[in-house]
Amino acid sequence: MVRVNLQGINCRRKKLATGETVEYWYAWKGGPRLRGQPGSPEFVASYAEAHASRKKPQAGVMHSLLRQYQDSADFAKLAPRTRSDYIGQIKAIEKKFGDFPLSALVDKRTRGIFMQWRDKQAATSLRQADYAWTVLARVLSWALDRRLIDANPCARGGRLYRGNRAENIWTDDDETAFLKSAPSHLHLPLMLALWTGQRQGDLLRLTWTAYDGERIKLKQSKTGARVNIPVGAPLKVMLDATPRLSTQVLVNSDGRPWTEGGFRASFRKAQAAAGITDLTFNDLRGTAVTRLALAEATEAQIATITGHSLRDVRSILDAHYLHRDPALATAGIRKLERRTKTPDRAPD
Known part of the structure; x- marks a missing residue:
């Protein structure tokens, strides 16, 4: 085995039906799965391939901002489960708005565009639509505080889901x-x-x-x-x-x-x-x-x-x-x- 210090790799453990626990390694959180065993030439090669193919986000668009947020101390402070959930929502945001220009955030029509996206998600799940909006709003709020953008069109967006757990008490x-x-x-x-x-x-x-x-x-x-x-x-x-x-x-x-x-x-x-x-x-x-x-x-x-x-x-x-x-x-x-x-x- 070759001892190499690889930055940012992520390990996930899974218990099989046989009771055996196996480890899966990824190039980064949410990144592609790596081949071979840690330290092996195959493992190192797959790590290099993953990072070589990783697209460098274009400056001035939503994708770059989302990447900056994931590299921030604010994101690192989140609980592991919360970070994992956020990554799932960020992927969806990247897919829809990855090339959205940050300069357009000041346009009054942008809030309506984001709300239409949330409304479309709400047709499947009100709670997930609210969660996606919350993540996007938090990223934009983080960026606004750091003067990376000039407006947060997702501020004070309200909630679509009005869950009431008043009856949900263990007796x-x-x-x-x-x-x-x-x-x-x-x-x-x-x-x-x-x-x-x-x-x-x-x-x-x-x-x-x-x-x-x-x-x-x-x-x-x-x-x-x-x-x-x-x-x-x-x-x-x-x-x-x-x-x-x-x-x-x-x-x-x-x-x-x-x-x-x-x-x-x-x-x-x-x-x-x-x-x-x-x-x-x-x-x-x-x-x-x-x-x-x-x-x-x-x-x-x-x-x-x-x-x-x-x-x-x-x-x-x-x-x-x-x-x-x-x-x-x-x-x-x-x-x-x-x-x-x-x-x-x-x-x-």
Whole structure:
């Protein structure tokens, strides 16, 4: 093997049906797959071919701007999953607007051209249309801040998709049904999400060193927020009883760390087997906020645990969850009853 330092290569691991994990290497993120094994002459040759054929973007067009953004510190700061999702959207933008002149961004008609593109995508998926628009708007905002362009026609574009997950809360019955039906290695992910309110990706990356027997400390990959969460008794019992088969807390049935795709597939399958529909693992984060509020935790206490901003906590409670939960209304009336002096019975 030849030892060569190749810049920017990207490795992706995939678990085969046989249980074997294989590695695939690419010339760069989103680039062509490389031949041979790392370090081999074939590998180095395919790397050279990929970069030789890579088109150098023409200056002054959208393609060059998109490439600059992907090479920026702002893009590098995004979470790995977010970067991967952005690359998919950027490819679509390049395909449609790669040769669009940056000088035309100041033309008032450009916003309409971009909106027509979004509307066409919306015929297939409102959410994906919104996501593509968000990525394009973010790239243009980044460029505008650096005086690389003179206008951002995608600013304040609004949203087409108005999803309402008000009903999408895991109930106690849902939790019981899942724990009764799902395989044991999926119990801990559910409990961690319900008792910490953290995102799926952060929980899958959680290591045993983050748990000291009383608290869980982690830095959220999406926002960079640091949380220091007291571990509730039911979660502590489960954590302390879990064998430490890996540096990661959450492992699959083989005792290996989960891939995000593998976890999503396994969790969905377990939900279906438990008869739980119209819910996702992501809904557990909002459910945790709701349960904390029903337990009379303050907004500040909730934000400290979940890592949300106070504004986001208030938004979740106000717009999506608590106004639909009768338990909150019942708790409020009981408080009022305890505070109010019972009037004497009126005479017959």
